[in-house]
Amino acid sequence: MRIGRAILITLFVVFAGFPVYWMFATSLGTESSLYGEGGQPLWPEIGNIGQWGSFLTDVPIIGWLGNSFIIATGTTILSLLLAITAAYALSRYRFYGRGVAGFIFFSTQMLPEALIIVPLYAIFAGAGLLNGHFGLILADTAFVMPVAMFIIKGGIDKIPYELEESARIDGCSRARILFTIVLPLISPSIAAASVIAFFDGWNEFMFANTFLSSSSLWTAPVGLASFLGQFYTPMNQVMFSALLFALPAIVFFLWAQRGIVSGLTSGAVKG
Template identity: 45%
Template structure:
């Protein structure tokens, strides 16, 4: 075996090991969800799922609360993604293309906001949202999540816009495009991989966010799955199988979105290539 073959085989083994480590927590949740009470605390752990216990996934949907939580999480995450991209695309484009007074200060200010954890912002945001009627509403959580993700997404898109030559836009304008049309029809397709990655980041934050949702939402019908799942933990007992089953169901949409967007990123890179 040559040295290059050894390195390629070693790299392949490392990739498989890392993939296994990433998949194992999800697999273990599924195994635990399908473990009977008799085997839950047995001396030897159950390493494979028991197909006879798959009914637990039907049981968690019987009351309807899990479906409501998942729907709420999707609305909040989708709203966060759409609003973040709607604000970050023009803001990132302005940073990349136009000089304006205070540009450096605004850019630094966006970075400084990332130094503050969510727990520090809960009380100020609660004081602001309360008189505005934004508590116990999707809008309040979407605005809070957007404020937290917007600085990061803006810088990601700003760097993406920087890689696009200005001459491409100038040529589009000479062909009759307005500035906005050039941005939408010429520039955005080129940076679509970055837009897709930004959408994934924003969606994951809205889907997994817990602190704001726990504080701003007290209505049970508006709670997202992140808060509802934590409610399974009881003072005396915790239904471990139900917790793990909901955890599996809660993880699946995020994983599916990532796989879907991963393919979209690859197609976006091919569609956005520029021929010289």
């Protein structure tokens, strides 16, 4: 039984990691090996690792990754700040129109980006938010914040309200209850919401391709798309840039996954 489980897990790991390996192997290939009659070799040509330096010189991939990191981090922080407060209000407060407010948040997920990109472009142009990181952060936050809010609200709903009542009797304010009692208990939900928000800002292409006109402000997805040519595409440069683009997202996911596990243990309620 254990041997079969180990074999199955190994197959899943190989299946999941093969695209990363293929990007690594292709980035070490040359034009003759990639476009020759024999096709790309299965094993990476380690002797060509020196060409990575010329790729970094020819392609501003580091700057594009920096722009993606700024936008993804800004989207994550702003989305979590808005989502936490909105989720707490919808979970704990009883007010007129509460159900309508929840439906409005939910209905934002019914609108595809392509449907509102033209009016959003006109609004951003009038507000001077084009060709800048802040405008792109706002656009990404508008789409991912409702998702993060419902995830966090689900965590808050499971917390016994008696904990907050005890804190209120001891004189704690609503803000102190939220940040010192509620948030530590919903750390798994916050970690899950942060992963979704970060990946949304990291991978988003349509808004970035439309709102950013300066190549120095391009994000990594827009920069990768610029490699595609009508007659020729440098696959080794594309795969090298794609590998650099994928690794931070993989590392962040692994870090957030550990945060979810630690949050489940630290957020346990005794008694």
